[in-house]
Amino acid sequence: MATIRRRNTPLKDAIAHATRAIDKARELEVKYINSFKGRGLFAKVPYQKGDFIVEYRGELISSQESERRRGIYHSKCTVFMFDFCWKERMWCIDAAQEDDSLGRLVNDDHIYPNCKMKRVIAEGKPHLCLFALRDIKAGEEITYDYGGSDWPWRKQAKVQETASDTLSSEEVPQSPSPSKMQAKVQNTAADTLSSEEVPQSPSFSEMQAKTQETSADTLSSEEVPQSPSLSEMQAKTQETSADTLSSEEVPQSPSLSEMQAKTQETSADTLSSEEVPQSPLFSEMQAKTQETSADTLSSEEVPQSPSLFEMQAKTQETGADTLSSEEVPQSPSLSHMQSLQEAGVFHSMKTIKSEPLVNYTDSDDESPSISPDQLKSTCQMTRQLDLDEHFDFTSDPSENAHEDSDNEAASESEPQENVDEDNDSGAACGSGSQESVDVLDDSINGAACKSQECLVKCNQTEDGKATLTDVSDSAPHQSFMATTYKSPKQIGRQVFKRRKWENEEVQAVERHLMHFITSCRVPGKLEIDKCLGVENVALKDRDWLSIKFYVKNRITALKRKAFETGL
Ligand SMILES: C[S@@+](CC[C@H](N)C(=O)[O-])C[C@H]1O[C@@H](n2cnc3c(N)ncnc32)[C@H](O)[C@@H]1O
Numbered sequence: 001m002a003t004i005r006r007r008n009t010p011l012k013d014a015i016a017h018a019t020r021a022i023d024k025a026r027e028l029e030v031k032y033i034n035s036f037k038g039r040g041l042f043a044k045v046p047y048q049k050g051d052f053i054v055e056y057r058g059e060l061i062s063s064q065e066s067e068r069r070r071g072i073y074h075s076k077c078t079v080f081m082f083d084f085c086w087k088e089r090m091w092c093i094d095a096a097q098e099d100d101s102l103g104r105l106v107n108d109d110h111i112y113p114n115c116k117m118k119r120v121i122a123e124g125k126p127h128l129c130l131f132a133l134r135d136i137k138a139g140e141e142i143t144y145d146y147g148g149s150d151w152p153w154r155k156q157a158k159v160q161e162t163a164s165d166t167l168s169s170e171e172v173p174q175s176p177s178p179s180k181m182q183a184k185v186q187n188t189a190a191d192t193l194s195s196e197e198v199p200q201s202p203s204f205s206e207m208q209a210k211t212q213e214t215s216a217d218t219l220s221s222e223e224v225p226q227s228p229s230l231s232e233m234q235a236k237t238q239e240t241s242a243d244t245l246s247s248e249e250v251p252q253s254p255s256l257s258e259m260q261a262k263t264q265e266t267s268a269d270t271l272s273s274e275e276v277p278q279s280p281l282f283s284e285m286q287a288k289t290q291e292t293s294a295d296t297l298s299s300e301e302v303p304q305s306p307s308l309f310e311m312q313a314k315t316q317e318t319g320a321d322t323l324s325s326e327e328v329p330q331s332p333s334l335s336h337m338q339s340l341q342e343a344g345v346f347h348s349m350k351t352i353k354s355e356p357l358v359n360y361t362d363s364d365d366e367s368p369s370i371s372p373d374q375l376k377s378t379c380q381m382t383r384q385l386d387l388d389e390h391f392d393f394t395s396d397p398s399e400n401a402h403e404d405s406d407n408e409a410a411s412e413s414e415p416q417e418n419v420d421e422d423n424d425s426g427a428a429c430g431s432g433s434q435e436s437v438d439v440l441d442d443s444i445n446g447a448a449c450k451s452q453e454c455l456v457k458c459n460q461t462e463d464g465k466a467t468l469t470d471v472s473d474s475a476p477h478q479s480f481m482a483t484t485y486k487s488p489k490q491i492g493r494q495v496f497k498r499r500k501w502e503n504e505e506v507q508a509v510e511r512h513l514m515h516f517i518t519s520c521r522v523p524g525k526l527e528i529d530k531c532l533g534v535e536n537v538a539l540k541d542r543d544w545l546s547i548k549f550y551v552k553n554r555i556t557a558l559k560r561k562a563f564e565t566g567l
Contacts, residue, residue: 010131014052014120018127023054023102028142030105036153040107040141047136053115054142056082056103056128058095066092067514070507080104084119086126090518093128106130108151109143117144150503499541501550508538509547517554523547 008016017023027045032038047053061069063083070078077096084091095104106115115130130144512531516523523531528544539547 010050010052011120014055014118014127014129014131015122017052018055018057018120018122018129021055021057021101023057023100025102028054028102030102033107033141036156037107039105040143041102041105043136043138043140043142046138047132049132049134051132051136053130053132053136054103054106055101055120056093056095056106056117056130057099057101058082058093058104059097060125061092061094063090063092063518064515066090066094067511069094069096071511082117082128084126084128086119086121091126103128103130106142106144108146108153110145110147110149110151110154113143113145114140115142115144504538505542508535509550511535513547513551516551517558520555520558522552522555 027043027047029042029044030039031042033040041054043053058080066081066083070081073081073096080094080096082093082095084093095101114133114136116133117128117130120127120129130142136142509531510517512534513523513527516527525544525548528547531547532539532542532544
């Protein structure tokens with residue numbers, strides 16, 4: 001394939017696209033992969049390592065607003081929320097709204113991702129952009145590591161693999177599931193070949209691409225269903241198969257069952273644009289949200305109308321922290337150093353990494369230097385992205401680069417922006433390399449808290465009140481709790497063993513108390529009781545003190561992180 005000199009540095013390219021809110025529509029295409037993964041984004045042209053691929057575009061909102069929306073969104077929407085740190089505060093790109101943008105359709109690959117998310121500052125605002133971690137061939141699926149460790153599809157892929165290894169021939173589906181194939185391919189590659197020897201996991205996406213090419217039903221970005229229903233349906237399918245919802249709980253919309261039937265019929269798992277259901281499941285989603293949260297939110301708090309638009313509009317009306325361009329801190333004048341220190345990124349589940357932040361600048365003579373960034377995600381399944389960089393962005397752009405088809409404007413505008421590849425930022429922000437998920441990662445990503453022992457002493461004070469002393473200083477990332485909190489009279493002095501926080505508990509706490517964490521404030525009993533009242537199902541095994549200490553621990557971890565990174 002002929003190569004054309006790249007006109008811009010990847011950074012300028014990213015900035016040009018981000019500021020104009022455009023994608024490389026001629027270089028990328030959306031394809032429906034299968035009912036498990038839904039859609040995915042595929043390269044139509046080869047990319048070089050370091051190239052800017054696509055922006056994860058959405059609505060920039062504050063962490064408070066993000067938290068609020070998580071409280072009302074269906075979990076299938078919260079997966080589109082990408083929390084990140086910038087200027088020592090948490091922000092979120094909310095891409096729940098189905099639109100034409102391509103970045104929101106990029107799937108997770110935590111084993112062999114070919115891209116990495118970075119924060120790019122353009123015209124004073126942060127953007128999340130994907131850059132190639134390695135050369136990418138035409139036909140490959142674009143992927144990145146969402147971070148975190150317990151995304152349901154990862155488990156499901158494993159389960160499927162295990163199950164199909166152990167099931168009888170009657171039980172084993174005759175054609176292995178894509179996830180299984182993928183897992184197998186990846187395992188084999190990892191076991192037998194070095195990273196130099198094997199292109200990083202293109203095999204499955206190539207297989208997929210091949211299948212899709214031959215079956216002709218590739219969807220162009222224009223053809224992609226405009227509603228979020230597909231991923232929703234897909235998620236629902238997964239939920240259903242995971243037996244988490246009864247048939248009463250999840251109304252099986254005709255489109256879903258049709259799609260399921262269609263999926264089963266279509267062994268190649270490829271659907272034409274007509275075949276891909278266009279159905280709007282937002283109403284269903286919303287219905288589900290309302291069902292599940294009806295006992296937790298008042299009618300004022302939960303929009304009664306079915307659309308996400310309306311939910312969002314409601315959000316904006318109520319105040320809260322959707323940012324207009326004026327509202328977003330304008331920081332173009334910040335010095336490079338400041339930007340460096342202020343960088344940091346998240347996607348919706350928190351994980352933080354501890355590498356120093358390094359910015360790079362957008363100038364021809366200064367190739368962007370990469371530094372550790374951090375991406376994190378909060379929420380149910382929030383992405384914990386790792387915005388830092390270990391790959392070389394500095395490859396000579398003048399050599400062997402393909403043409404960026406949409407770049408014309410890019411070279412003209414040369415904003416002063418930085419690409420923050422960052423990590424840094426502050427305490428709270430950042431993630432680090434995948435390999436070195438640090439304490440903060442665990443703490444922020446409550447769901448990721450492992451099972452280290454961590455004790456909380458419960459002491460009785462003179463006035464009869466109980467106080468808890470965190471003796472887990474060495475592991476501030478560990479959440480801990482008294483399994484059963486007893487009154488001081490009952491216990492006198494007692495030591496409770498920490499119990500691992502379950503995902504749903506973490507999510508419940510975050511839904512109500514995330515702003516305390518991000519602002520490093522420990523909530524009082526009143527606030528915690530409110531949370532407990534609303535989340536009485538998810539938090540049925542927790543008491544207010546355990547929640548208080550959980551929050552406190554998260555704060556400690558953030559502070560520690562800040563200290564460690566010197567920010
Ligand atoms: C940001 S969306 C990506 C686009 C999505 N596939 C779609 O069709 O809308 C994230 C959702 O994609 C699906 N997904 C992402 N990565 C996946 C993977 N590696 N395997 C299976 N499903 C995946 C999950 O359902 C997840 O909730």
